[in-house]
Amino acid sequence: MDNGLIIHMQGVSFAYPGRGLVLDGLDFSFHQGNRLGLMGANGSGKTTLLRLIVGLLKPLSGRIEILGRTVKEEKDFVRVRERIGLLFQDADDQLFSPTVLEDVAFGPLNLGKTREEARAVARNTLQALGLEGFEDRITHKLSGGEKRLVSLATVLAMQPDVLLLDEPTTGLDESTETRLVEILNGLDCSYLVVSHDMDFLAKTTDNIGYMSDGKLSFDEEVVPHTHIHVHPHGRYTHEHSEK
Amino acid sequence: MIEEGFSQGNSLLHRLDARVKILWVVLFSVVTAVCDQWPVLTAALALALAVALALALAVAFMARVAPRELVRRLMPVNLFVIFLWLVLPFTVTGDPSFTLGPLVATRQGILYATQISVKSNAIVIALIALITSTSILTLGHAMHALRVPRKIVYLFFFTYRYIFVIYREYIRLKEAMKIRGFCPGTNLHTYKTYAYLVGMILVRSSERAERVHQAMLCRGFRGRLYSLSDFSMRTADMVWMGAMSACVVVLGLWNG
Ligand SMILES: Nc1ncnc2c1ncn2[C@@H]1O[C@H](COP(=O)(O)OP(=O)(O)OP(=O)(O)O)[C@@H](O)[C@H]1O
Numbered sequence: 001m002d003n004g005l006i007i008h009m010q011g012v013s014f015a016y017p018g019r020g021l022v023l024d025g026l027d028f029s030f031h032q033g034n035r036l037g038l039m040g041a042n043g044s045g046k047t048t049l050l051r052l053i054v055g056l057l058k059p060l061s062g063r064i065e066i067l068g069r070t071v072k073e074e075k076d077f078v079r080v081r082e083r084i085g086l087l088f089q090d091a092d093d094q095l096f097s098p099t100v101l102e103d104v105a106f107g108p109l110n111l112g113k114t115r116e117e118a119r120a121v122a123r124n125t126l127q128a129l130g131l132e133g134f135e136d137r138i139t140h141k142l143s144g145g146e147k148r149l150v151s152l153a154t155v156l157a158m159q160p161d162v163l164l165l166d167e168p169t170t171g172l173d174e175s176t177e178t179r180l181v182e183i184l185n186g187l188d189c190s191y192l193v194v195s196h197d198m199d200f201l202a203k204t205t206d207n208i209g210y211m212s213d214g215k216l217s218f219d220e221e222v223v224p225h226t227h228i229h230v231h232p233h234g235r236y237t238h239e240h241s242e243k
Numbered sequence: 244m245i246e247e248g249f250s251q252g253n254s255l256l257h258r259l260d261a262r263v264k265i266l267w268v269v270l271f272s273v274v275t276a277v278c279d280q281w282p283v284l285t286a287a288l289a290l291a292l293a294v295a296l297a298l299a300l301a302v303a304f305m306a307r308v309a310p311r312e313l314v315r316r317l318m319p320v321n322l323f324v325i326f327l328w329l330v331l332p333f334t335v336t337g338d339p340s341f342t343l344g345p346l347v348a349t350r351q352g353i354l355y356a357t358q359i360s361v362k363s364n365a366i367v368i369a370l371i372a373l374i375t376s377t378s379i380l381t382l383g384h385a386m387h388a389l390r391v392p393r394k395i396v397y398l399f400f401f402t403y404r405y406i407f408v409i410y411r412e413y414i415r416l417k418e419a420m421k422i423r424g425f426c427p428g429t430n431l432h433t434y435k436t437y438a439y440l441v442g443m444i445l446v447r448s449s450e451r452a453e454r455v456h457q458a459m460l461c462r463g464f465r466g467r468l469y470s471l472s473d474f475s476m477r478t479a480d481m482v483w484m485g486a487m488s489a490c491v492v493v494l495g496l497w498n499g
């Protein structure tokens with residue numbers, strides 16, 4: 001394991017049954033401390049990539065190494081999921097317990113914490129996200145934005161090393177989005193954020209990857225350029241200005 | 244849809260240990276169901292009504308709504324009872340009571356139908372009074388504490404959680420249809436559209452279930468749900484359980 005390499009994918013290909021390749025020989029490495037953004041057209045395979053990392057989908061070919069170990073089978077991924085948290089695109093998929101506190105405590109309890117510990121972790125996480133007083137709220141009666149923040153709390157409560165976020169800003173108003181930016185910037189955690197919102201990524205990430213043709217590419221590798229941009233992230237604006 | 248209108252409150256009935264409530268309702272239902280003496284059945288109905296009244300009084304600000312709400316919730320049972328009334332009096336053999344065209348109603352038949360009406364209403368009233376004063380959440384945990392099989396408890400929780408989501412999905416699809424000028428009639432197009440609607444809801448629900456399961460896996464789910472809450476029997480629970488069970492036992496003995 002060289003200098004904090006957490007996720008290492010080599011030549012990973014994937015296709016849903018009866019369709020062409022979504023990922024086609026994709027290479028990707030993710031290091032400790034990375035804060036990456038991920039963009040790409042609808043249907044380019046971003047969600048698919050995140051699902052492969054946590055083992056909800058299995059690649060057709062290629063290698064996935066996580067924390068220095070090759071992961072292949074379900075039991076390998078059980079340990080991966082304790083270290084890598086995934087925030088789903090739809091918050092209703094993530095929140096299944098009747099009350100907020102129970103949902104946030106679900107992960108810690110599964111990790112073997114006692115009820116008291118789990119309760120404490122859940123409370124602290126909610127507090128850190130500015131969600132005090134939400135403990136006994138009924139999850140399906142929350143607003144869309146509240147659901148999203150609570151979902152984030154459920155993932156953070158597991159204290160993961162890496163956070164994978166699938167379009168966390170959809171359906172958030174400006175102030176909640178600002179809050180999310182602050183939360184992410186205050187996190188002591190590496191993360192990979194999928195988003196179509198350039199400004200959001202500019203504020204929360206250090207580098208942006210771009211999915212196309214089943215492959216993932218990053219700024220430096222694809223478009224080496226020296227001119228100064230107004231934007232912190234060269235490639236996207238660059239592409240526009242060339243068009 | 245599931246409403247929990249009565250579940251908020253702080254009366255004795257609300258604070259009662261949910262396990263006690265479930266156990267008592269089961270006991271009461273069994274005894275009421277097997278009794279067949281009129282005075283006993285009347286007493287059982289009275290007992291159920293008394294408990295319901297206690298709840299109605301406890302939820303004071305709702306007191307005016309409560310009777311109407313109670314009647315509304317009794318509707319489904321009584322719909323079923325009405326069908327029994329249409330059939331039983333004319334099919335049970337016995338002494339003729341009155342005739343309706345070619346049909347002869349018997350005294351035994353009428354008594355039998357009345358008995359079923361009283362029994363089912365008594366049981367449902369008791370159930371409504373005790374169960375609706377408990378939140379669904381607590382009920383689920385109480386079921387778990389009473390050693391109800393885990394799968395049933397999960398089923399109960401997930402039904403509660405996702406019925407709203409599925410209902411919303413249904414409404415969304417229906418609105419999408421309306422917006423594009425669909426208006427139901429008695430024709431093949433309507434049937435086909437409804438078939439699509441139902442099919443779509445089934446597919447979406449099953450996909451949703453898949454994703455929820457995946458989200459649970461991502462958070463370390465290994466087939467066990469842990470509960471955050473604990474139940475504790477207090478003196479009040481014991482006293483209530485003792486007194487109310489005694490009532491039911493007396494009913495049973497009285498019936499002989
Ligand atoms: N369960 C599935 N079965 C079959 N095909 C699927 C399934 N899920 C996704 N796909 C297809 O795989 C491709 C990649 O989907 P994916 O969800 O990864 O895209 P995405 O980059 O996340 O898109 P978006 O920005 O719209 O969220 C799409 O063409 C999609 O139609």
Ligand SMILES: [Mg+2]
Pocket residue numbers: 046047048089166
């Ligand atoms: Mg996606």
